Amino acid sequence: MEKQSSSVVVRLLGSLVGYMRRFLFRFLSVGPIPRHMAFILDGNRRYARKWKMDDRMGYKVGFLALMRLMRCCHELGVKYITVYVFSIENFKRRPEEVQTVMELMLEKIEGLIKEEGILNQYGVRVEFAGNLKLLSEPVRIAAEKAMRVTAHNKSLVLVVAVAYTSTDEMAQAAQECCRDKADRGSQQQQLVELADVERHMYMAVAPDPEILLRTSGEKRLSNFLLWQTSNSVLYSPAALWPEVGLRHLVWAVLNFQRVQPYLHKRRNHLYLSTQQ
Amino acid sequence: MIPLVLFHNSMSSLKPCRATKTTTGEWPNGARENEVIRLRGYLNQEFMPKHVALIMDGNGRWAKKRGLAVQDGHKSGRINLKYLTYNCSNLGIKMLTAYAFSTENWNRSRMEIAFLMTTFEEFIQSLVEDLMTRHDIRFSAIGEKSRLPESLQSAISKAEEMSRTNKGLHFVMAMSYSGRNDVVEAAKIIAKKVERGTLQTSEIDEAMLEQELMTNIGQFPNPDMLIRTSGELRLSNFLMWQLAYSQFYFSDKLFPDFGEEDLLEALASYQYRVSAGFESDWK
Numbered sequence: 152m153e154k155q156s157s158s159v160v161v162r163l164l165g166s167l168v169g170y171m172r173r174f175l176f177r178f179l180s181v182g183p184i185p186r187h188m189a190f191i192l193d194g195n196r197r198y199a200r201k202w203k204m205d206d207r208m209g210y211k212v213g214f215l216a217l218m219r220l221m222r223c224c225h226e227l228g229v230k231y232i233t234v235y236v237f238s239i240e241n242f243k244r245r246p247e248e249v250q251t252v253m254e255l256m257l258e259k260i261e262g263l264i265k266e267e268g269i270l271n272q273y274g275v276r277v278e279f280a281g282n283l284k285l286l287s288e289p290v291r292i293a294a295e296k297a298m299r300v301t302a303h304n305k306s307l308v309l310v311v312a313v314a315y316t317s318t319d320e321m322a323q324a325a326q327e328c329c330r331d332k333a334d335r336g337s338q339q340q341q342l343v344e345l346a347d348v349e350r351h352m353y354m355a356v357a358p359d360p361e362i363l364l365r366t367s368g369e370k371r372l373s374n375f376l377l378w379q380t381s382n383s384v385l386y387s388p389a390a391l392w393p394e395v396g397l398r399h400l401v402w403a404v405l406n407f408q409r410v411q412p413y414l415h416k417r418r419n420h421l422y423l424s425t426q427q
Numbered sequence: 428m429i430p431l432v433l434f435h436n437s438m439s440s441l442k443p444c445r446a447t448k449t450t451t452g453e454w455p456n457g458a459r460e461n462e463v464i465r466l467r468g469y470l471n472q473e474f475m476p477k478h479v480a481l482i483m484d485g486n487g488r489w490a491k492k493r494g495l496a497v498q499d500g501h502k503s504g505r506i507n508l509k510y511l512t513y514n515c516s517n518l519g520i521k522m523l524t525a526y527a528f529s530t531e532n533w534n535r536s537r538m539e540i541a542f543l544m545t546t547f548e549e550f551i552q553s554l555v556e557d558l559m560t561r562h563d564i565r566f567s568a569i570g571e572k573s574r575l576p577e578s579l580q581s582a583i584s585k586a587e588e589m590s591r592t593n594k595g596l597h598f599v600m601a602m603s604y605s606g607r608n609d610v611v612e613a614a615k616i617i618a619k620k621v622e623r624g625t626l627q628t629s630e631i632d633e634a635m636l637e638q639e640l641m642t643n644i645g646q647f648p649n650p651d652m653l654i655r656t657s658g659e660l661r662l663s664n665f666l667m668w669q670l671a672y673s674q675f676y677f678s679d680k681l682f683p684d685f686g687e688e689d690l691l692e693a694l695a696s697y698q699y700r701v702s703a704g705f706e707s708d709w710k
Binding site for chain 2: 222276285309316317318319321322324325326328329330332342344345348370371372373374377378380381382383384385406414418
């Protein structure tokens with residue numbers, strides 16, 4: 152009896168919190184909501200050290216935080232989320248660490264794409280951006296399977312940047328452009344244009360992000376989305392990634408809404424000036 | 428649009444200790460000099476950034492706050508930039524890249540653009556007369572110089588020619604510059620090479636693209652640090668490729684108010700980060 156009533160109380164409380172959260176999001180929706188938010192998941196290892204866990208637990212807690220934030224973004228109405236999971240620079244770390252991350256990624260991808268998994272439940276489409284050739288075979292196969300399985304989902308697009316650096320992306324795009332032009336034949340004098348380069352980027356699946364959130368207070372881009380963030384609001388709270396919560400999201404969106412009219416104008420100017 | 432109360436943006440810098448000054452930037456007698464001396468004492472030459480990038484934002488707002496015309500804001504910005512160049516030169520910074528005019532700024536009114544162009548000419552002139560000879564400063568300009576007026580272009584080439592062999596601070600002015608166009612131009616050059624047959628498509632990599640960028644002049648092409656004034660938290664299409672691993676410092680001060688003590692604070696914040704070691708998951 153007691154167990155039943157406590158679970159009723161818990162459920163009531165849970166639904167009250169959910170109701171308040173949805174009310175807050177409806178309040179925020181009065182102003183413009185960003186279409187695309189990007190996150191740099193920084194601070195998992197420091198969090199593990201702070202709470203005396205090992206790194207693997209730290210990454211797992213980080214993954215839970217990612218799921219939490221993804222749910223909030225979905226409720227808010229954000230259409231694209233990009234997360235920076237693994238950089239090409241990170242391959243230079245110790246092999247055990249790289250192995251830990253890769254194993255965890257494999258485990259999580261396979262967990263997510265199950266039928267009753269969270270992705271199909273919320274209608275999330277997964278895209279993997281980056282130089283996937285650098286990943287080990289099982290991870291790459293799992294990633295491609297995830298992209299295939301969720302391709303029909305329309306509600307939210309989750310772009311996972313793994314084996315990704317922005318400079319590599321731009322170099323690959325330039326290479327693809329040249330290859331394209333070479334295939335097309337050398338009869339016409341064709342120059343590489345901005346639209347060509349943008350088309351061949353890994354991140355062509357999503358528009359430019361409006362907000363970039365980097366946790367743990369670091370104020371750097373670390374070779375992430377350099378091309379796409381020229382007019383995005385950069386926000387860097389001091390919280391570590393597993394500690395990130397609703398309040399950081401709300402603060403970022405409010406900051407975005409403050410500068411949005413000006414940024415909207417700038418974005419149009421950027422496209423106009425590149426047409427010339 | 429939700430009407431907001433603007434909270435104090437406390438995330439604009441990481442200071443090793445509190446600096447006490449009023450928010451309007453007015454100093455009591457002698458306090459500014461003391462502040463400068465105190466901050467200079469914190470700085471360590473070993474961790475000084477070699478290349479600093481600067482986005483000079485806020486001239487228009489500064490003028491509006493004082494009830495002046497925008498032109499006066501640009502003029503005081505020009506004077507402030509000269510002082511900052513002098514300060515950087517004294518501190519031992521090797522390169523300073525300043526974002527003077529972006530390709531998006533061509534959308535401003537013709538009067539303002541004309542005034543800005545004359546301001547740039549005056550600035551280059553004052554550099555040539557003063558800092559180049561006395562402090563051995565080298566001048567370069569990057570960007571689409573073909574869109575600039577003739578007089579400015581000739582002033583630039585003259586100044587570049589005169590200071591080519593100078594060994595002091597290398598001052599790079601980005602006029603009519605766009606980070607995206609920089610990369611696209613580099614890709615165009617590489618595409619031409621591929622077309623001519625001097626290069627294979629499979630050989631294109633990051634290092635090659637980096638070599639063809641406009642900023643590949645001087646010893647340190649990538650900035651260690653970016654300072655942006657006037658409290659805006661974005662990059663506005665500046666030095667995209669080169670800022671991959673640079674620290675950002677966002678200051679709430681408008682550019683004409685950004686004095687030596689603010690520069691020293693930015694450098695102190697950078698040094699605090701660098702000397703503490705990068706604990707982050709990413710470089």
